[in-house]
Amino acid sequence: IDEPHSFFQKSLSLLSVDTESLQKEIDELATFSDTPAPSVTRILYTEKDVLARRYIKNLMGLSGLSVREDAVGNIFGRWDGHEPELPAVATGSHIDAIPYSGKYDGVVGVLGAIEAINVLQRSGFRPRRSLDVILFTSEEPTRFGISCLGSRLLAGSEVLVEALKTTVDAQNRSFLDAARSAEYAKDQDDLSSVFLKKGTYSAFVELHIEQGPLLEEEGISIGIVTAIAAPASIKVEFEGNGGHAGAVLMPHRNDAGLAAAELALAVEKHVLESGSIDTVGTVGIMELHPGAINSIPSKSHLEIDTRDIDEQRRNIVIEKIWHSASKIAIDRGVRLSEFKIINQDPPALAEKTIIGAMEAASKELNLKHKLMISRAYHDSLFMARVSPMGMIFIPCYKGGVCGVFLLRWAAGGGVMGLTRRWSVESKDFE
């Protein structure tokens, strides 16, 4: 440790965040949206996504970071440490946004990280390890059905490299073509160049809104994540017989829409049967074909999301959903034409020493904190495969008070305290 002892001893709480600028940046980023304010819709590689990325790169440049982009558009803004040969410390999140979302998901982990670096720079701090702010490509599965696309690739997913050669969106536009339209993947079809070298980072920390009500309800400012629940998603299709809503008598029907409705309720039932509060399941997509008031649905399409911190318990839910889908198909005389498990990832654990550093920082900052599970998954789930990982939650439910909490947290020092501490102290992962 070659950092002047005096600097490290300077209380975190004396570091002062420019809360006004930070909120202004969050609001400005929210204007890059395909739906009207206050909703945000920012889909991978669309014009609005490209403009938002440019905005972030400009902010990184203003903070003196050197910007690098990889072949799928993961963006890295580096503050060089004075021992740049050491594994760096990274922090970051995503800025893509599902249709009609709020303005904080992902965004606080990117803009918050840049402001954290601004604060550290203003304080005169010079990092020993280099610090990377990462913007991950396509955390959301909206366009290509693949969540955490950028971080999965960084974590070395050979399966994904293969899949992306033939992945297309709903308009049948290929992933590679879309990436090229945003000036990525220029002269390569093989995207394994994105893989991070082992040992690139000594720690990765993600700041994120909780996206649940617990912190808010309990009046706690900081959630320290100990584990990220194991996510899985499933696509289901039923095919029955259509026909005219007036003419086909009830006993003659094989209604694919009612099969879908039954399965949606079965998902809820199986999740509740798990007996654990940590098991969740959602039918976010349920589409009927042809979708006319006087047509019996001949096809239905569901997309199911289920998660748990216990991988085995989640897998039991998946199995029960499969049994229900099969039974419903038989009972209603429809065909279960697809039951496809899109992804079924294991959970990830946060690194104990990072948890410890977060607890210490929260204490020093006089912020109430609580250890918790992340039931949403994040790029951290995949970064955990190539780096020690930690996550910080701030309260944010239904969009209402996110800003207040973010600013209170940021004002207290948050992620920069942690990254500073890590950059200075840790030798654990060199």
Place this chain on the structure above:
Amino acid sequence: IDEPHSFFQKSLSLLSVDTESLQKEIDELATFSDTPAPSVTRILYTEKDVLARRYIKNLMGLSGLSVREDAVGNIFGRWDGHEPELPAVATGSHIDAIPYSGKYDGVVGVLGAIEAINVLQRSGFRPRRSLDVILFTSEEPTRFGISCLGSRLLAGSEVLVEALKTTVDAQNRSFLDAARSAEYAKDQDDLSSVFLKKGTYSAFVELHIEQGPLLEEEGISIGIVTAIAAPASIKVEFEGNGGHAGAVLMPHRNDAGLAAAELALAVEKHVLESGSIDTVGTVGIMELHPGAINSIPSKSHLEIDTRDIDEQRRNIVIEKIWHSASKIAIDRGVRLSEFKIINQDPPALAEKTIIGAMEAASKELNLKHKLMISRAYHDSLFMARVSPMGMIFIPCYKGGVCGVFLLRWAAGGGVMGLTRRWSVESKDFE
């Protein structure tokens, strides 16, 4: 009766239909579609609808009919009788097609009528009463949510005249603007010009596919409709709380999608509870918002269709659906933000003398027939308000064998036999 007795005695079965041309016309009309063959999608006042209308008007012209169009595009092709001052006999149906439908719905009643006139002309027949072939505008509610738009207006619906002044489609395009784009409603906002004068027709007959399995299963060629079931349609919306599919625990959810799923199954339950085979109910539309795999649905939208030949029994089903919707909303903590009965029409009875003429014609043609209920509604439901009405069904289920049955039926003489007989014999409705 001034028709030569000898002609009337000529057996109907000697009249010979050009089945090849008829099938070719059906196939050709099916190519005016916004979705690929074999599906047909033809939405009111779109380019494809306008082209299909032109095709029909050309066929009418080739058959020597004089063509008239009213302000909403109901098309009348008239063969003048030699007593043109008498109320005419009309037959017809629609050619608009819901998304991904087959090629026979409505179409057989228009093209079949034109071919029937061709046959009668070839046979040397001269009608006493004038004969009208009618193409009704927008039998399907696809674009403006109003079924049997043309025939409702013909039947004198003041309510509809008012409603159409402000009706818009899903893209917020007004009905009047759309009609004008198809060269209708040119210099009028008030569409009461469309109303038929009382006593215009002495009979109206519609040929239509059954759109159910009964005739096909029982091997019967002709269904003679005695009544058209009373249709009703309902729009429902639930509003709950959205949120991230991973982060919001099950007890905190107010899932509008699951409310919709429950209501869909409740509709089925209430219909089956009626205890009558004649009660049907369908949820053809069920949409979730925002519709992403990792978003808990915050809104849902259902459109429900329910029918019965017994109006009161159908109204009890509607009431039960309303109770279920209210209870589901309370139980799930969502808001029943809309429960709107779009239409709730009474049933219609076919005219006994027309039924009798159909029975006699079927017998003469050696075609097995059966009296039956139309559970689908048709323009005949509304024509019955201004004219004695009858309907002929031919078998057609799942699209497979419609053509075969249509041609067998048409070859036997079908609708032209009936309209001829009516034109010659009937004095009942002058």
